[in-house]
Amino acid sequence: TANGQERQLSFSTLSNGMELIVTAPVTEVTAAVMALARRVILLSALIIVGFTAILLVVLRLITNPLKKLTAASTRLAAEDYNVQLDYHGKDEVGTLTKAFMQMRYRVQAYISALNRRIYTDPMTGVPNMRHFFNLALRERDRLYAEGKEPVMLYFNLVGLKFYNRQYSFAEGDKLIREVAEILLRHFDISCMSRFGADHFAVVTQKEGLEQTLQTIFAECAKANGGKSLPVRVGIYPDSLESVDVNSACDRA
Secondary structure, three states, X not given: OEOOEOEEEEEEEOOOOOEEEEEEEHHHHXXXXXXXXXXXXXXXXXXXXXXXXXXXXXXHHHHHHHHHHHHHHHHHHOOOOOOOOOOOOOOHHHHHHHHHHHHHHHHHHHHHHHHXXXXXXXXXXXXXXXXXXXXXXHHHHHHHHOOOOEEEEEEEEOXXXXXXXXXXXXXXXXXXXXXXXXXXXXXXXXXXXXXXXXXXXXXXXXXXXXXXXXXXXXXXXXXXXXXXXXXXXXXXXXXXXXXXXXXXXXXX
């Protein structure tokens, strides 16, 4: 230490036997080393920060699709079959997402087919009696809410048994399908049903009903190339007495 400054001493013996002594401040001797160390530390810190940022991005790219996949699985378990996933990566997560969507489509198709079998008449495609009871309640409530009077219609093809004997059961089934199509032209599918055999039920509004029925009778007379049957319809207005759907069909 000289003059309050720490110094570093170095000496060497010369060829003539003399010794060369050199002193310099320690800060000057180590300046280059310290500068290099600072650069190394700064560079290391930048590398660590950059690596951490990249790692976070990669983790987010991986975990976000997995979170969406988990949420979609939860919704599917809760019978929400409209869930969609928009991840199309080529990695394992993308493969898993694709497999999940294929499973969702198969489950949705199976449920839809099962619902059709449970709630739909297989011959005509209209709601069956079991499903119609619930649909008719909603339709009656809707008509009342709009200030309209509901009526229950009960259609019957007269003489189908003898028709099948004369023309065959295939022709009888064809006639039933054509009558269903005629009714669908005048009533919404959610307002009608095939109860079985040649019986159809419809819930609709009273206003304009007479003209609608006349048109239906005329169209039914031309059904199946003119090989048709008389159509009879029973009418039960809700104004007589508000009863359940099953009773209204019986009274019609």
